[in-house]
Amino acid sequence: MTCKELLETLKAHGWEEITQKRSYLQLKHPAKIGKITIPVHSGDIPLGTLFNIKTGWSQLSTLL
Numbered sequence: 001m002t003c004k005e006l007l008e009t010l011k012a013h014g015w016e017e018i019t020q021k022r023s024y025l026q027l028k029h030p031a032k033i034g035k036i037t038i039p040v041h042s043g044d045i046p047l048g049t050l051f052n053i054k055t056g057w058s059q060l061s062t063l064l
Contacts, residue, residue, distance in 0.1 A: 003025075015029050015036065023041055
């Protein structure tokens with residue numbers, strides 16, 4: 001999965017861009033606590049990174 005595909009998926013679920021520092025983009029959901037940071041690099045995002053993003057997203061979902 002590329003950064004563009006991941007970003008489209010997150011935005012479809014309500015996440016909004018809040019800031020970008022160098023090659024890392026941070027997103028926040030208006031109804032959830034916390035934020036997600038994704039790398040903005042060319043090519044596919046490593047599976048470990050995707051797993052960590054998904055795990056963080058799941059943990060944020062369970063807090064509400």
